[in-house]
Amino acid sequence: MNIRLKPSDIAKASDCLCHIDPGELSLLPPPYEDFNQRALTPLKPEKINNIEASLDDTVAIGIPKPATKQEEEALVRQFLSGLKKLFEKENNWTFLQPLMLSMEHCAKCQTCSSACPVFEMSGGKDIYRPIFRAEVLRRIYRKYLKPGGKITAKLNGDIDLNWTTIARLAELSYRCTLCRRCATVCPIGVDNGLINHEIRKLFSQEMGIAPKEIHDKGSVQHLRVGSSTGMTPPAAKDSVEFIQEEMEEITGYKVSIPWDVEGADILLLHNAGEMLAWPENVGAFAIIFQAAGISWTMSSEAAGYDAVNYGLWYDDVQFSRVAVKHADIARKLKVKKIVIGECGHAHKALTVIADRLLTGDLNIPRESAMVTLEDIVMSGRLKFDPLKNNFPVTLHDPCNVVRAMGIVEPQRRILRKIAPQFREMTPHGVDNYCCGGGSGFAIMSGYNFAEWRNLVSSRKKFLQILKAFEGEPPDVPKYVCAPCSNCKGAIRDILHYYHAEERSGLHYGGLVELVVNALAGMKKPIIRFGEKPSWEAK
Amino acid sequence: MGFYVLSYLCIMVFIGATGYLIYRQINLPLHVRWEIYPVQHEITARTAYGGSYMEKVNWWNDKYENSRINELKYMVPEILFLRGLWKENRSLWWFSFPLHFGLYLMIATFALLLLHACFTLGGFSVGVVSFLLSGLIVAAGWSGLILGSIGSLGMFYRRLTDRSLKDYSSFSDYFNIIFIGLFFISALATCLSGDSFLEGAKAYTFGLLTAGSSRNLYVPGQNVAGFLTIVSASLLVAYIPLTHMSHMFMKYFLYHNVKWDDVPNRRGGQMEAAIKNNLELKPTWQAKHINADGHKSWRDIASSAPKEMK
Ligand code: SF4
Numbered sequence A: 001m002n003i004r005l006k007p008s009d010i011a012k013a014s015d016c017l018c019h020i021d022p023g024e025l026s027l028l029p030p031p032y033e034d035f036n037q038r039a040l041t042p043l044k045p046e047k048i049n050n051i052e053a054s055l056d057d058t059v060a061i062g063i064p065k066p067a068t069k070q071e072e073e074a075l076v077r078q079f080l081s082g083l084k085k086l087f088e089k090e091n092n093w094t095f096l097q098p099l100m101l102s103m104e105h106c107a108k109c110q111t112c113s114s115a116c117p118v119f120e121m122s123g124g125k126d127i128y129r130p131i132f133r134a135e136v137l138r139r140i141y142r143k144y145l146k147p148g149g150k151i152t153a154k155l156n157g158d159i160d161l162n163w164t165t166i167a168r169l170a171e172l173s174y175r176c177t178l179c180r181r182c183a184t185v186c187p188i189g190v191d192n193g194l195i196n197h198e199i200r201k202l203f204s205q206e207m208g209i210a211p212k213e214i215h216d217k218g219s220v221q222h223l224r225v226g227s228s229t230g231m232t233p234p235a236a237k238d239s240v241e242f243i244q245e246e247m248e249e250i251t252g253y254k255v256s257i258p259w260d261v262e263g264a265d266i267l268l269l270h271n272a273g274e275m276l277a278w279p280e281n282v283g284a285f286a287i288i289f290q291a292a293g294i295s296w297t298m299s300s301e302a303a304g305y306d307a308v309n310y311g312l313w314y315d316d317v318q319f320s321r322v323a324v325k326h327a328d329i330a331r332k333l334k335v336k337k338i339v340i341g342e343c344g345h346a347h348k349a350l351t352v353i354a355d356r357l358l359t360g361d362l363n364i365p366r367e368s369a370m371v372t373l374e375d376i377v378m379s380g381r382l383k384f385d386p387l388k389n390n391f392p393v394t395l396h397d398p399c400n401v402v403r404a405m406g407i408v409e410p411q412r413r414i415l416r417k418i419a420p421q422f423r424e425m426t427p428h429g430v431d432n433y434c435c436g437g438g439s440g441f442a443i444m445s446g447y448n449f450a451e452w453r454n455l456v457s458s459r460k461k462f463l464q465i466l467k468a469f470e471g472e473p474p475d476v477p478k479y480v481c482a483p484c485s486n487c488k489g490a491i492r493d494i495l496h497y498y499h500a501e502e503r504s505g506l507h508y509g510g511l512v513e514l515v516v517n518a519l520a521g522m523k524k525p526i527i528r529f530g531e532k533p534s535w536e537a538k
Numbered sequence B: 001m002g003f004y005v006l007s008y009l010c011i012m013v014f015i016g017a018t019g020y021l022i023y024r025q026i027n028l029p030l031h032v033r034w035e036i037y038p039v040q041h042e043i044t045a046r047t048a049y050g051g052s053y054m055e056k057v058n059w060w061n062d063k064y065e066n067s068r069i070n071e072l073k074y075m076v077p078e079i080l081f082l083r084g085l086w087k088e089n090r091s092l093w094w095f096s097f098p099l100h101f102g103l104y105l106m107i108a109t110f111a112l113l114l115l116h117a118c119f120t121l122g123g124f125s126v127g128v129v130s131f132l133l134s135g136l137i138v139a140a141g142w143s144g145l146i147l148g149s150i151g152s153l154g155m156f157y158r159r160l161t162d163r164s165l166k167d168y169s170s171f172s173d174y175f176n177i178i179f180i181g182l183f184f185i186s187a188l189a190t191c192l193s194g195d196s197f198l199e200g201a202k203a204y205t206f207g208l209l210t211a212g213s214s215r216n217l218y219v220p221g222q223n224v225a226g227f228l229t230i231v232s233a234s235l236l237v238a239y240i241p242l243t244h245m246s247h248m249f250m251k252y253f254l255y256h257n258v259k260w261d262d263v264p265n266r267r268g269g270q271m272e273a274a275i276k277n278n279l280e281l282k283p284t285w286q287a288k289h290i291n292a293d294g295h296k297s298w299r300d301i302a303s304s305a306p307k308e309m310k
């Protein structure tokens, strides 16, 4: 049942603030009606006994329950100390101005709510309104940190601060994908995605609270062993060797991937997850670059073969460490520019956000692979036979590439040239919807979180994909082009969860695979619908 | 004279508070980029779909360009007509637009009243210009008051009846809208009660310029509505910059300093110097992995490994 919840309700004790019951989510069309009554698999009591799980029917972080009242109080104090730091330039120069502006000027008009795919798809759950968590933070800040706050709270909106409030707020900050669709529609320019980002930072930077997938196994592992996948430099080299062999076997094209070439024009940074989950993407890049005669290299230095920067989602310090590492590797290799492969958040992290962090010789030019690829494809250096891609194709716009960077057309111009049945989703470009896997969701799968993602945060994307191919016979293979590793992971999971390959003939992949597939003169296609890739079949 | 003192004080509060708000924004440290596309000062070809200069190969070799014209083309209808709200939240626009436009017309009316008072002071109280000004004052004043009254009553009604607005409305949200409504309705009542040509407003504005020393000045409080108009208008002027309603002008910073701030950092530039200053700041975040002690700078911390790894 859709119970009405106000921001102050977050402090009220209960086992679960908001349930998602069967039938409440937005409806899916045929042949997916059987999913309309689907609800989240209940969390097993023995698994959540000792963790905070009172927000909704899922858990993203799994914060241990404090053992005593004193411990709870200490955590509340820690939270307030972190909140204060968000408004200090020594601690938060990175986002101080954007945060202050967004905190002070919301008119509570709710325009943002209708733009949020999580809120919409949840059937309008109040806790998923973009403004809900922002208003909770705003009220706590005003009441507990502003002079006279306890009195003005009666006038400006009250809230109780207790451990329940804080534990729920931490969890709630991981129910927003940071897609910032809400920010684009706000008439004032308030950014609730940003406020959510700052809440995550407070928890991570002051209290050490963050989902293990993005912190311990993510940015910490990235800096320790060289990749958030756990891949060490020798393992990365092995993977690439394997990819070279596979590419020759699959396409008949002998490719050689260069490592650590000093003075190369381009240092190509891939999300290392590609090497493990989608090696054909790494291979396809290599084929294109080699065929076009590009001077390029990959780096085998720790962190240099993994473009991810999970700090972007939750921790400025971890973010800065990884960004500096990436830039330093490029500096040592003396490359002319860094090109970021098909990884959306790595695009934004290194190109845009790190731009005001990197100085002097660390400020090495950085370019999106969409742009580099467009230049190659349009240059006439490669010959294409678009009919090799004569199947329905649609394009997913990764939020970090499109809405956060304004890289909208290069990938489209490529597709218009090489994919005769390319069609847009509605809406698309800067108005796109997130894949539902943004801000770390695609790699978070503890408890039943992956199911929440498939059912709620990715639901809008699934509907958009179905709509884009409306009218096509189910047995015709269709290709969802998602030029971002995280988006690809989320879309892979949606297609699997809803049996969409079987029911609608849906497949997914990156952009470079389509480019290579359309290359004239290739002996064999790289895209083979329905066939298991060799690395999975083995 | 008490009314004039009140008005002067309120204008001083407005200037002081607005000045402080702007001063605070200007003195904040340079933040990281967090723009969101479409960025409306991009060149025309790219604003059409929300593209950026980063769509070009080797974009850093080109000069950073931004188009003030494109920005104005977007900003003027946005400010005047609340185009974003029209597009995204039409049902609210029907009340929000008259409220905002009513306020703009009040600002315009006040500017015209000041001009009229200057003319009067200069001895041009008759003639074509003065006649024209009086006509404009009546037109702007009446339309502003009607629109503002509809808008404020409508917004109050929406806040009371729309669940999603009500759940987020605090006492001060209702107070704000009642306050604005009180001004519009009392001013409208003043005009309706025998001052259709806003003569009282003209005389009061004249009095404001002459610090009450002229024989022409309006003696306020001739009726309750007139009294309420002067008091509520004066207090409203002081009150707006103290609340979130300052978004009327702080929107400038939200758009220019965040949403559209796409200026790239170039080696050796002014921006780089500001970044270097920021990197010398010393954080005190307490989580173990940060490894901050209040002595290490952002630069030290960013170039070190997290504590868990050591
Ligand atoms: S964030 Fe913007 S759109 Fe959302 S309620 Fe506040 S003012 Fe309205």
Ligand code: SF4
Pocket: A115, A116, A117, A118, A119, A129, A130, A175, A176, A177, A178, A179, A180, A181, A182, A183, A192, A193, A196
């Ligand atoms: S950033 Fe995206 S997911 Fe988060 S609240 Fe805004 S619209 Fe919703």
